Structure formats: C-alpha cells, structure tokens
Amino acid sequence: MNNPTLEKKSNSFVPLLVVAVIGLILYLPVMLLANYGPAQKLLSSGAELECKTALECAFQMRNPVVPAPMQLWDGFKNMSLPPLEPTSVPYNLLVTAGETLLGLLLASVTGLLLAVLLVSSRAFERSVLPWLVASQTIPIVAVAPMLAVLLGQYGVQGWVPKALIAAFIAFFPICIGLAKGLRSPDPLSLDLMNTYHASRVQIFLKLRFPASVPYLFTALKVSAAAALVGSIVAEISSISFSGLGKMLAENSRASDGVALWVIMIYGAVLGIVLVALINWLERVLTPWQRKG
Amino acid sequence: MSQNPSSLNSLVSVKNVGMVFRSSAGETTALQEANLEIQQGEFISLIGPSGCGKTTLLRLLADLVSATSGEILIGGMTPSVARANRAYGYVFQAPVLYDWRTVISNVLLPLEIMNYPAQTRKARAEEMLRLVGLEKFAKNYPWQLSGGMQQRVSIARALAFDPKLLFMDEPFGALDEITRENLNLELLRLWRETGKTVIFVTHSIDEAVFLSTRVVVMTARPGRIERIIEVDLPQPRDENTRELPRFFEISTEIRECLRRGHQ
Numbered sequence: 001m002n003n004p005t006l007e008k009k010s011n012s013f014v015p016l017l018v019v020a021v022i023g024l025i026l027y028l029p030v031m032l033l034a035n036y037g038p039a040q041k042l043l044s045s046g047a048e049l050e051c052k053t054a055l056e057c058a059f060q061m062r063n064p065v066v067p068a069p070m071q072l073w074d075g076f077k078n079m080s081l082p083p084l085e086p087t088s089v090p091y092n093l094l095v096t097a098g099e100t101l102l103g104l105l106l107a108s109v110t111g112l113l114l115a116v117l118l119v120s121s122r123a124f125e126r127s128v129l130p131w132l133v134a135s136q137t138i139p140i141v142a143v144a145p146m147l148a149v150l151l152g153q154y155g156v157q158g159w160v161p162k163a164l165i166a167a168f169i170a171f172f173p174i175c176i177g178l179a180k181g182l183r184s185p186d187p188l189s190l191d192l193m194n195t196y197h198a199s200r201v202q203i204f205l206k207l208r209f210p211a212s213v214p215y216l217f218t219a220l221k222v223s224a225a226a227a228l229v230g231s232i233v234a235e236i237s238s239i240s241f242s243g244l245g246k247m248l249a250e251n252s253r254a255s256d257g258v259a260l261w262v263i264m265i266y267g268a269v270l271g272i273v274l275v276a277l278i279n280w281l282e283r284v285l286t287p288w289q290r291k292g
Numbered sequence: 293m294s295q296n297p298s299s300l301n302s303l304v305s306v307k308n309v310g311m312v313f314r315s316s317a318g319e320t321t322a323l324q325e326a327n328l329e330i331q332q333g334e335f336i337s338l339i340g341p342s343g344c345g346k347t348t349l350l351r352l353l354a355d356l357v358s359a360t361s362g363e364i365l366i367g368g369m370t371p372s373v374a375r376a377n378r379a380y381g382y383v384f385q386a387p388v389l390y391d392w393r394t395v396i397s398n399v400l401l402p403l404e405i406m407n408y409p410a411q412t413r414k415a416r417a418e419e420m421l422r423l424v425g426l427e428k429f430a431k432n433y434p435w436q437l438s439g440g441m442q443q444r445v446s447i448a449r450a451l452a453f454d455p456k457l458l459f460m461d462e463p464f465g466a467l468d469e470i471t472r473e474n475l476n477l478e479l480l481r482l483w484r485e486t487g488k489t490v491i492f493v494t495h496s497i498d499e500a501v502f503l504s505t506r507v508v509v510m511t512a513r514p515g516r517i518e519r520i521i522e523v524d525l526p527q528p529r530d531e532n533t534r535e536l537p538r539f540f541e542i543s544t545e546i547r548e549c550l551r552r553g554h555q
Contacts, residue, residue: 188388191356195382196405197375206405210392288392288433 027069032058034065063257075258086242089266096244097270099159099231100224103166107223108216110167111174118175119182119208136172140165140230141237148238162243165234170223177219181212214289217282224274232267244270303456303489304330304353309362311348311515321514322348326362328508328517332456335483335490337500337507339546340553345515346493346508350459353491354382367456378406380457381450385465387442389434389449396421396430399449406453420448423482440471444478451486460492464499476502480529497550501525501542502534509546511553518553521546 035058042061043054051057059068067075083090114132118125144165151161185207193203235245244267251259282289311323323345330336338346351357352364355371366374374380381402389398399417408416421427424444426437434442443463450458464472476499483490494500500507504523511518523542525533533539 188384188386189390191384192382192388193405194356195354195375195380196402197378198405202405206401207390210390213392286392288394288435 031064031066031068035059035061035068038065061257063255065257067258067261071258072261075262079259079262089244089247089263092242092244092247093266093270095159095242096228096231096235096267097274099162099234099243100166100227100270100274102160102163103227103231104170104220104224106163106167107170107174107227108220111171111178111219114171114175115178115182115212116204118179132172132175135168140169140233143168144234144237148234158241159243161238162231162234162240162245166227166230169230170227173219173222173226174216177215177222178212181215182208184215185211213286214282217278217286220278221275224278225271228267228271228274301331302329303332303334303367304328304491305363305365306349306353307363309349309352309359309364311345311352311357312360323352323359324514324516326517328520330489330491332489333487335492335503335505337492337494337504338510339494339497339500339507340510340515340518340550341495341512343515344510344512346510347461348515349510350461350491350493354380354459378402378453379455380459381453381455383443383446383450383458383460383463385462387434387439387446389442389445391434393434394430395426395432395434395437395445398434398445399452402449402453408453416452417448420452421445423451423485424448424478438471440467440475443467443475447479447482451482451488456489458488458490460490462493462495465494472496472499477530479503484528497543497546498534501539501546502529507542507546509549509553511550519549521549 032055036054039051039057039061040054043049043051043057049057051060058064059070064071079089082088085091114128118129144161147165148161151157151164182204189207189211190203193207198206231243232245232248235243236249240246240249244263247263248260251263306326306328309323309326310321313320313322326345326349328336328349338349340346348357352359353366353371355375358371364371366379369377369379389395390401393401396414396417399420400413403413403416418427418430421430424447426441426444426448429437429441434445437445447463464475467475479490480503482488490503492500492503501523507521507523509518509521510516521542525536525538525542
C-alpha cells in the first residue's frame, strides 16, 4: 500500500494573494471616500492649507481617517528606523511580543494544571469552574492598573505585570480546551488501558495528554490573539515605558492618525505571526494529524 | 447444562454467574446462571443475538465489569487478580489504535505500561508485526491503514505481552466478507502457532463454526447460555473446511438452536 496521503500540492498562497490584490485595489477609493468629507470641512473652515481642492487635501491631512499611501509609507519609514531605538515601533513590538509570549507560557502552565484538576476531581470542578468563568467577566482595563500598583509594591515592574494580565485572559481558553481534550478519549480507549491494568498516572501520560494535544493547539490560537490584546490593553491602562500599547496611548493623545495606523498594522502583523508560529509548532508536534 | 468434571484444571471457570443492570426503568438481567468451563488451548465462540449477554460475559471475564452473582476463575484467580497479572489480551469491536502513535508504537503500548525492559520491547513489537504480516507498515500512522489491517495491528498489540488468553469481541464485525474470511484464516494460523486460548464473540454462525473447537450458543431476554456445541471439524482448517458436509450440519444445529431460543 502506498502512502494514501492526499496531499494536493496546490499553492495555498494564490487565494491569499487574490484577497490582498483586491484589498490594494479597494484601498484608494475607500481612502478617498473616508477622507473627502473631513477634507471638505477642513477647507471650508478656512485653515491655512497647502492644498486647493478637497480631493487634494484628502491626501495630506495631518489626522486622516484613512492615511494616503505616501503618508503611510512615510509613517512606516519614520517610525521604523532605526529599528531598535526605544522610540521606534519594531523595538516596542518586540517588548509587546515578549510580554505576550511570556503570558502565553504562564497561561499554558496554569491552564494545564487547572485542566488536570478539573478532570481529576468532580468536587474541584463544581467548586472552582464557576469562579474561573466569573474571572473572565472582569474587564481587564479595570484590573490592569490595580495589578500594576499591587505588583509594584513587591518590586515587580515593567513588562512582567503586562505578561501576567495577558496570562489572565489567555489561561481560560487553554484550560477549557485542555479539559475537553483530557476528557476526549472514548470509552474503548479507556477500557484498553484498564485491560492492561494501567495506573491513573499512566492513563494520563499515555492516553489523556496525547489525546488533548490537538485541543491545546486550537485553544492556543484563540489564546494568542487574546493574550496580545491583553498585553496591549495592559500597556495602555497602566504605567508603561515601552510597548505597542504605550505608543498607541502617546500617539492617540497627540492625535497622530498616521502613527496609530502604522502601530495598528504592526500589531496585526504580530498577531498573524504568533498564530502562524503556533500553526507551525502544531505541524511539527502532531505529525499524526491528517493533512487537508 | 454440561458441567465439565475437570473444572479444577480449566483455564477459565464460570459458575452460576449472573449480571443485573439497574436503571431507571428497573432491573435488566444481562446474564443469568451462566456456567462454562474452558480448557487451555481451546477456541471458544460465544454466539447469539444482540442483548444475549455475550459481550457482557466477555467483559465479566476481563474484569471490565463485575458480576452481581456467581464465581469466575481465570487460571485459579479472580478476574481482578487476573487483570492485575495481565492474564489476557483484549481485542475490541473497533481497532482502538491511538491516533498519535505509529503502528509499531501502538504495539509497544502495553509493553511500556507493563515496564518491559526497553531493549526487548522493540524486538518483541517487531516480532508481533511480522506475525500479523504488517512489518512493512511499522512507521505508518493508523489512519493510513485499511480497517482489516488496523484490526491486525490490534491483535498484534493484544499478543505483545504474551498473555495465555485472548479475548476477542466481534473483532471482524465491521469488515467486509472477503476481508473477514482472510482474517479468520490468519487468526486460526495465529492460534495454532501461539497456542493461545481464545474466547471469541461473534454473531456470525459461519465464523463461529469455522474458527471454534466449541460454540457457546446464547439467547436473549434474559441473556443466558442455551447450549454448548462441540465442533468436531478436522484441524488444521482451511478454505475447504467451509464446504464439508459436517460444516453445514453444525451450522444448521446452531441456527436451529438460536431460532428455538428466539421464540
């Protein structure tokens, strides 16, 4: 028998590119549509401007709704170079990425511990699960400054409190996903273990944990996005000296729309890279999963 | 009911065993007053309609459920002690291979759990795969194999730790006729080569007669043993066995017995 993997080698980038091209084509009309009105208002307000018509002004407003391509390009250049300067976006992106990754790691560890406890003990599940659900309804914007102050008293400052906030949001999907995964083995798989007279620990190690790995990755993809939002919100809502959130807060106060767009695009790319990283890890660590 | 006089020497001894399930609808007798003695090296089939307690009897022997009355001894041990001593290998209706393990590593599973020394494990698993003719697929994942091959892997896994007894619960029920007949032949070869005692649940009369030394005919509501029929067909059996007149006689006998029990 040949390997029956039906791996069609079709290029998965083609549909992706089509959408990208459509996006690029639509960009200019959307930008004009969004900026034309504000530009007209600006002209009629009699402000001192270098542009004569609303159409012209739509390309050069200081605080555009959607930045013009050249504005965006200049914004990227000015905010990215040199990349490792504390005031440039790439440096701050790395800070946020570090917080998010540390947060995800902490979330995975706590999520795993809680999931094992939830699955092992009905009493634990009944007494603790409602509180875990409740914990997720607390707005992080409210928790973040409090946690920053609280941790600051113990000398924990800088990016660690942000990672903790990211973990606080990210642990929940991981915990629930893993608990489902640990419970996923069917009765026959468990019977098989019993015919071997396997211990509870062995059943966890040889059956429940491996069975829950695909669930972990699904949960991680949800959690990665949540952790990123968590660390950015934490940066915005507590005292920060670096990070995308700190830059967003600064430029928002300065009403620099182009800068906000640049930071937002960097943040989006970070999110995509994180999920891609998890996808890659999943492919490497679960080679048994059917492709396609 | 035929009570074997040499019950002291039997490998499996079932005495007055009953099993009652309690549910909201009341009590259901899954098995009533079952008596059975099985000697070393026998191939016993349990046959009957669904609900006759054949799978329940197998699960009782395997200590996957506990009897509500009667006594079961396996090699002189209670089922729970027998299970702790890894006295039997169990083949389920489905192959129950673990997706994340390759074929060989599925066969290694019981050896890992039973803490076999790492050096001997691999050789043993390879030997088992050779026995079922799947050594070429050692590195494949289960989903890459056909249903019949997956069930062969599960038989190799059940034999890996060399138990005396092999319990098989409708292992070929989900397979097509041709695959099933091939696997029947292969199973008989394994049985001859390894000298295991096999207890085999099926609802195919043909399969039961072809494989067994004795067939235990069971009937439903309440589940009980109707008769035990000796299959005196010559050994070793092959493709021609199914065409012997005696094969039809025994098949007919079982069929009539099942029909009587159904009324």
